[in-house]
Amino acid sequence: MAENTEPSNLEAGDHQSYMEFALSLATISPPKPTNYRVGAVVVDTATNEILATGYTLELPGNTHAEQCCFEKLAKKYSVPSDRLGEVLPDSVILYTTVEPCSQRLSGNLPCVDRILAIGNKIKTVFAGVYEPEKFVSANSSKRKLEAAGIEFVHVAGLEKEILDVATAGHEKSI
Ligand SMILES: [Zn+2]
Numbered sequence: 511m512a513e514n515t516e517p518s519n520l521e522a523g524d525h526q527s528y529m530e531f532a533l534s535l536a537t538i539s540p541p542k543p544t545n546y547r548v549g550a551v552v553v554d555t556a557t558n559e560i561l562a563t564g565y566t567l568e569l570p571g572n573t574h575a576e577q578c579c580f581e582k583l584a585k586k587y588s589v590p591s592d593r594l595g596e597v598l599p600d601s602v603i604l605y606t607t608v609e610p611c612s613q614r615l616s617g618n619l620p621c622v623d624r625i626l627a628i629g630n631k632i633k634t635v636f637a638g639v640y641e642p643e644k645f646v647s648a649n650s651s652k653r654k655l656e657a658a659g660i661e662f663v664h665v666a667g668l669e670k671e672i673l674d675v676a677t678a679g680h681e682k683s684i
Pocket residue numbers: 574575576577610611620621622
């Protein structure tokens with residue numbers, strides 16, 4: 511089991527370190543052949559406070575990392591998930607190791623739509639890799655976010671580690 515101590519000393523704007531923290535969360539997710547192990551962190555930009563963390567399958571059901579963040583925040587603020595936009599601080603950013611999903615084969619609400627539903631409180635989405643096309647082709651989350659006025663930033667440098675962790679439960683084709 512990986513460490514899950516919340517770093518208290520991450521500098522605001524140190525995107526690389528936040529991404530490394532998100533990656534450490536992803537390693538806690540159970541390896542499965544059918545999904546990616548992803549980690550996500552929600553930060554209040556005014557206070558640099560980590561508001562929520564999440565990883566794939568952290569909560570019951572087929573839950574994604576971003577979804578876990580939002581469900582935990584809804585619980586923290588005692589509102590239904592669809593009213594999270596009303597209670598979040600004015601400027602939050604989301605770090606996620608993998609680009610938010612734009613489609614879910616399970617029929618669950620895609621993470622990009624969960625982000626868009628929160629409205630203009632989420633200013634920027636930082637992703638460590640673009641979504642691989644194994645399960646969902648032509649991911650359009652980046653475009654959808656940008657069209658809604660949400661900045662999408664690729665934080666480069668951890669791609670190999672992120673994909674190794676993401677696909678740890680997948681069959682390797684050798
Ligand atoms: Zn998702």
